[in-house]
Amino acid sequence: MKLFSAHIEDLRTLYISNLKKALDMEQKIAAALPDLIENSTDPELSDAFSVHLDETQGHVSTVESILRSHIGEAATETCKVINGLTAEASDAIKDATDPSVRDIALIGAAQQVEHHEIAVYGTLRRWAEILGLDEDAALLESIEAEEENADAVLTEIADRVNLEAPVQQ
Ligand SMILES: [Fe+2]
Numbered sequence: 197m198k199l200f201s202a203h204i205e206d207l208r209t210l211y212i213s214n215l216k217k218a219l220d221m222e223q224k225i226a227a228a229l230p231d232l233i234e235n236s237t238d239p240e241l242s243d244a245f246s247v248h249l250d251e252t253q254g255h256v257s258t259v260e261s262i263l264r265s266h267i268g269e270a271a272t273e274t275c276k277v278i279n280g281l282t283a284e285a286s287d288a289i290k291d292a293t294d295p296s297v298r299d300i301a302l303i304g305a306a307q308q309v310e311h312h313e314i315a316v317y318g319t320l321r322r323w324a325e326i327l328g329l330d331e332d333a334a335l336l337e338s339i340e341a342e343e344e345n346a347d348a349v350l351t352e353i354a355d356r357v358n359l360e361a362p363v364q365q
């Protein structure tokens with residue numbers, strides 16, 4: 197709950213506000229991914245996290261450049277959702293003591309992040325289209341495609357890694 201209203205009265209203001217939240221989200225994901233890389237045991241999984249860290253740094257730059265083109269600065273607003281999702285990922289690292297269970301937990305936490313990002317970029321892209329911002333829409337669509345690909349890669353790894361984990365003690 198917030199104390200004061202941000203007085204968002206039009207779609208463009210809402211769009212800029214959500215771009216700022218997307219930037220905060222991407223910066224926090226970029227800060228969280230090294231921990232996931234370090235704590236994953238499966239080499240394919242740590243590679244997938246490394247590749248997506250590079251992509252995520254690209255997302256930070258792209259969202260920054262979109263924001264600069266509109267308001268002259270790459271400002272952020274707090275994305276409340278990503279704080280919870282990254283907390284889940286660090287809990288997974290702490291709580292899972294078996295390496296393959298930890299890998300599974302990390303995949304689960306990371307897929308929740310990807311699904312959130314897919315929702316965020318799907319929404320922003322649609323708003324950009326409505327606002328006639330075709331260049332923005334194309335950039336946002338390309339980020340969305342990388343999030344979808346990251347999610348698909350994680351699903352593929354999960355299909356194998358899930359079967360390697362102990363089911364019960
Ligand atoms: Fe991203």
Ligand SMILES: [Fe+2]
Pocket residue numbers: 248252309310313342343346
């Ligand atoms: Fe992502």
